[in-house]
Amino acid sequence: MTGKITICLKVNGRTYERLAEPRILLSDFLRHEINRTGTHVGCEHGVCGACTVLIDGESVRSCLTLAVQAEDTEVTTVEGLGEVDDLNLLQRKFREHHALQCGFCTPGMLMTATDILSRRQRLTEAELRDALSGNICRCTGYEHIVRAVAEALEETLGGQA
Amino acid sequence: MTSDLRPKLIGARVQRVEDPRLLTGNGEYVDDIKLPDTLHVAILRSDHAHAVIGEIDKADAEAMPGVIGIFTGADVNGLIKAPTAFSRMPKYQATPLTPLADGRVRYVGEPVCAVVAESRYLAEDAAALIMVDYDPLPVISRAEDAASDGFAPMHEGHESNILVQREFRKGDAAEAMAGAAARVSSRFRMYRRTPVPMENRSYLADYDRGRRKLTLWSSTQVPGVIRDALAEAFDVPGSRVRVVAPDVGGGFGSKTSLYPEELLVSILARKLGQPVKWTSDRLEDLTATSQAFDETVTAELGVDADGRLLALTAEILGDVGAQSIYPWTAALEPMQVAGFLPGPYVLENYAASVKAVATNKPPGGPYRGVGRPAACFVIERLMDMAAKELGMDPAEIRRRNFVQPDQFPYRIGSGIVWDRSGFTEGLEGAIEAIGYEALKAERETARAEGRWFGIGFASYAELTGLGSRMSAAPGMPINTGTETATIAVDATGAITATLGIADHGQGLGTTMRQIIADELGVGVDDITVVQGDTDAITHSTGTYASRSTVLAGGASHLAARALREKIATAAAFMLDVTPGEIDINDGLVEAVGTNKRLTLAEVGNAVYSEMGRFPPEMRQDLDLTATRFYDPQFGTTSSATHIAAVEIDPETLMVEVKRIAIAEDCGRVINPLIVDGQVHGGVAQGIGVALYEEVIHDENGQCLSASLVDYVVPSAPEVPPMDVVHIEAVAEGTEGGYRGMGEGGTIGAPAAIANAIADALAHLGIEITEVPVTPERLYRLLKNAEASRA
Numbered sequence: 001m002t003g004k005i006t007i008c009l010k011v012n013g014r015t016y017e018r019l020a021e022p023r024i025l026l027s028d029f030l031r032h033e034i035n036r037t038g039t040h041v042g043c044e045h046g047v048c049g050a051c052t053v054l055i056d057g058e059s060v061r062s063c064l065t066l067a068v069q070a071e072d073t074e075v076t077t078v079e080g081l082g083e084v085d086d087l088n089l090l091q092r093k094f095r096e097h098h099a100l101q102c103g104f105c106t107p108g109m110l111m112t113a114t115d116i117l118s119r120r121q122r123l124t125e126a127e128l129r130d131a132l133s134g135n136i137c138r139c140t141g142y143e144h145i146v147r148a149v150a151e152a153l154e155e156t157l158g159g160q161a
Numbered sequence: 162m163t164s165d166l167r168p169k170l171i172g173a174r175v176q177r178v179e180d181p182r183l184l185t186g187n188g189e190y191v192d193d194i195k196l197p198d199t200l201h202v203a204i205l206r207s208d209h210a211h212a213v214i215g216e217i218d219k220a221d222a223e224a225m226p227g228v229i230g231i232f233t234g235a236d237v238n239g240l241i242k243a244p245t246a247f248s249r250m251p252k253y254q255a256t257p258l259t260p261l262a263d264g265r266v267r268y269v270g271e272p273v274c275a276v277v278a279e280s281r282y283l284a285e286d287a288a289a290l291i292m293v294d295y296d297p298l299p300v301i302s303r304a305e306d307a308a309s310d311g312f313a314p315m316h317e318g319h320e321s322n323i324l325v326q327r328e329f330r331k332g333d334a335a336e337a338m339a340g341a342a343a344r345v346s347s348r349f350r351m352y353r354r355t356p357v358p359m360e361n362r363s364y365l366a367d368y369d370r371g372r373r374k375l376t377l378w379s380s381t382q383v384p385g386v387i388r389d390a391l392a393e394a395f396d397v398p399g400s401r402v403r404v405v406a407p408d409v410g411g412g413f414g415s416k417t418s419l420y421p422e423e424l425l426v427s428i429l430a431r432k433l434g435q436p437v438k439w440t441s442d443r444l445e446d447l448t449a450t451s452q453a454f455d456e457t458v459t460a461e462l463g464v465d466a467d468g469r470l471l472a473l474t475a476e477i478l479g480d481v482g483a484q485s486i487y488p489w490t491a492a493l494e495p496m497q498v499a500g501f502l503p504g505p506y507v508l509e510n511y512a513a514s515v516k517a518v519a520t521n522k523p524p525g526g527p528y529r530g531v532g533r534p535a536a537c538f539v540i541e542r543l544m545d546m547a548a549k550e551l552g553m554d555p556a557e558i559r560r561r562n563f564v565q566p567d568q569f570p571y572r573i574g575s576g577i578v579w580d581r582s583g584f585t586e587g588l589e590g591a592i593e594a595i596g597y598e599a600l601k602a603e604r605e606t607a608r609a610e611g612r613w614f615g616i617g618f619a620s621y622a623e624l625t626g627l628g629s630r631m632s633a634a635p636g637m638p639i640n641t642g643t644e645t646a647t648i649a650v651d652a653t654g655a656i657t658a659t660l661g662i663a664d665h666g667q668g669l670g671t672t673m674r675q676i677i678a679d680e681l682g683v684g685v686d687d688i689t690v691v692q693g694d695t696d697a698i699t700h701s702t703g704t705y706a707s708r709s710t711v712l713a714g715g716a717s718h719l720a721a722r723a724l725r726e727k728i729a730t731a732a733a734f735m736l737d738v739t740p741g742e743i744d745i746n747d748g749l750v751e752a753v754g755t756n757k758r759l760t761l762a763e764v765g766n767a768v769y770s771e772m773g774r775f776p777p778e779m780r781q782d783l784d785l786t787a788t789r790f791y792d793p794q795f796g797t798t799s800s801a802t803h804i805a806a807v808e809i810d811p812e813t814l815m816v817e818v819k820r821i822a823i824a825e826d827c828g829r830v831i832n833p834l835i836v837d838g839q840v841h842g843g844v845a846q847g848i849g850v851a852l853y854e855e856v857i858h859d860e861n862g863q864c865l866s867a868s869l870v871d872y873v874v875p876s877a878p879e880v881p882p883m884d885v886v887h888i889e890a891v892a893e894g895t896e897g898g899y900r901g902m903g904e905g906g907t908i909g910a911p912a913a914i915a916n917a918i919a920d921a922l923a924h925l926g927i928e929i930t931e932v933p934v935t936p937e938r939l940y941r942l943l944k945n946a947e948a949s950r951a
Contacts, residue, residue, distance in 0.1 A: 048443075100183055102408075104190065
């Protein structure tokens with residue numbers, strides 16, 4: 001066992017300070033230290049993408065990131081998107097297109113898609129599927145997810161060439 | 162009644178009520194649940210496939226700070242009666258399920274020691290310090306070895322490693338085969354898979370010492386089965402065990418069995434008086450969650466000169482791993498291969514023999530499709546091989562052999578009875594959806610360019626929504642054929658439906674609301690559905706085997722209708738009309754042809770809260786609650802045809818599924834969005850079965866595919882766009898006309914893709930007899946074909 005240190009993280013705009021072991025993973029810090037359990041852990045070896053969060057706007061695997069590595073950054077999790085009664089564009093598209101079933105991969109999928117949308121680049125379907133290939137969904141067969149993200153991307157870009 | 166005028170929710174693309182919670186991080190899966198003072202378990206698992214456990218040195222681990230205790234089989238197994246899956250099948254040999262290994266380990270990954278600590282990090286640190294001596298035993302790594310008498314039985318008291326065997330006979334297959342114009346045969350192999358739901362298994366147990374009541378939050382599909390098993394294991398009344406399945410992150414069959422870890426955390430919570438949690442990591446999932454589909458089928462099909470089926474014979478050898486899984490037994494998968502092998506076809510002569518054998522691998526259990534993906538792969542490959550012999554189009558040989566509308570109900574060779582389902586309509590629907598003629602032209606063009614392009618068909622039928630006359634697992638004594646729905650209106654007018662099913666992604670909370678809302682004349686949002694909690698309902702099993710829509714949907718129809726009558730009785734008295742004059746629309750209870758109306762809240766308030774509102778003789782029957790049981794007796798037939806187009810890269814030997822069309826008959830569709838989603842997801846898993854996924858064990862029983870890098874499940878680029886056609890032949894035998902459809906995608910796709918690959922390689926004289934068709938396997942086939950040509 002190692003001694004505990006103070007870890008200070010800014011998550012969804014709020015600052016949290018916790019005494020924890022330096023080896024604690026970002027995913028575990030989020031889930032168990034500050035009780036933001038929307039971020040899910042599916043494989044703990046960086047393949048499935050369920051634990052994806054944004055650090056300074058870029059999607060990262062929170063299961064392959066130590067919490068201390070996220071100090072002095074802005075961490076965004078699924079709890080930082082829309083609310084139950086006020087879903088954001090991406091969440092609305094996921095609902096309209098039935099792009100989730102069990103919901104376990106969904107937070108990671110939404111964070112990856114948020115990153116895709118933020119890049120404001122038009123993508124072909126093949127490019128979009130590639131961009132989503134780091135997130136495994138075992139329920140949907142991806143078809144509805146691809147439609148939801150494509151439509152959200154289209155609306156985000158609007159008439160932009 | 163004016164209900165015909167009401168807009169129907171059944172059939173509408175209703176957005177799911179589950180989604181806003183799940184989309185905002187407000188889902189609550191077992192590992193998200195926090196109880197004060199929870200202790201955490203790490204499990205030390207066997208790294209031997211078959212060995213006697215010697216000395217266990219836990220001194221260093223016990224001395225670690227934060228460690229509460231370290232437990233072995235000797236400490237915990239005696240605290241319960243080991244659950245044992247029984248079967249009515251003759252020649253069945255049962256295996257008990259112990260929480261921790263009982264002196265001997267039989268697969269790599271079997272739980273040996275439990276470390277309980279204040280955090281999971283500390284528990285894992287301590288587990289690494291435990292030293293276990295193993296005395297290795299001969300490892301049975303091949304099913305053929307297990308079926309031979311070359312190895313001693315791995316279970317005490319067993320006569321052999323054959324856990325169950327059975328023969329199926331209809332007509333005289335040998336004689337009919339002798340008269341066949343064409344005979345095709347092969348040894349087919351479907352390799353071992355594991356379901357890989359995205360949520361790993363997770364269990365949290367809490368024991369209330371005052372009430373002597375155990376609560377287990379479990380990522381299970383079958384809270385009712387687990388509750389009954391725990392009550393029996395601990396020898397306590399069912400009322401002292403509560404099993405809750407909260408949000409569950411997928412299951413696909415892997416969460417339908419009782420696991421040693423569920424027993425373990427329950428025992429430890431009782432023993433330690435604190436909540437105890439264990440959550441699997443992915444390594445544990447890939448080595449200790451139930452695996453499936455491990456079948457070898459040697460089969461021959463005989464047809465006449467017109468392509469009509471004359472005879473089918475098969476020897477089925479199922480590798481079910483080290484245990485006969487609870488409650489489904491070792492019979493589950495291999496018997497269903499034999500059961501469904503004759504397919505949707507007219508066939509009078511069938512002979513099959515089945516053996517389910519124990520090997521030193523993780524236990525086999527249900528996985529989406531159970532036995533039918535392997536059965537479909539074999540019969541549909543044989544159909545194509547026969548068509549090729551006769552120079553017949555694969556569509557035509559199927560068309561000629563389907564059970565015809567005037568032949569239903571039709572009993573196939575294994576004894577299964579098909580009720581009327583759109584077999585032919587499915588084939589024609591898929592042909593139209595994919596544009597078969599144009600696709601054939603595309604194939605010719607591609608071939609002219611030297612590209613390896615193929616088209617493959619697969620047609621299948623399956624039984625869904627099984628009632629009490631058909632067990633979900635052959636020979637299993639547990640009745641899975643009934644469901645209960647209780648629907649109530651309370652004093653505020655709120656409607657609550659309590660069901661025994663356990664949604665784990667299917668959106669049953671939405672589809673059941675659609676049914677109830679239509680019956681009651683209210684909106685989807687007016688209803689709350691409670692499910693997955695054994696304290697809420699007297700009896701339940703759960704959600705598996707494509708049963709929930711048929712069974713819980715049927716019970717919901719009946720209960721909602723009965724509740725509606727009670728509401729009408731109360732409202733008629735209040736409005737001074739007869740119950741026949743009452744209608745409910747948009748949540749308003751009205752006297753037809755008048756302007757007299759009541760809200761459900763007014764009716765609920767009058768019934769429960771207003772003293773003296775109703776005469777005493779009315780009172781006793783006026784609870785606004787109805788409970789109904791539904792039993793579809795035999796269940797109903799679902800069917801589909803899948804057509805796949807593939808192209809193989811001659812350099813890399815990667816197979817690309819370019820398109821896939823599915824025309825399926827699931828009876829009346831409640832929500833097309835959800836049905837499409839189930840088909841898409843099932844097909845994606847079928848693509849995994851056909852091309853990528855394989856649990857590999859070496860000859861020592863070591864798992865070589867223990868990460869998601871090595872066990873490859875499809876990601877978005879590997880799954881093509883799909884055309885889904887709903888045939889909607891309304892099932893006459895079920896309440897509501899529904900057929901189950903949760904599994905079908907995984908049944909048809911592997912066979913269709915295997916057939917498409919064989920078609921693409923036809924010019925090389927290669928037949929596909931094994932799945933997954935990995936580049937390595939294709940390379941060997943090509944090299945062998947080259948060698949035999951040389």
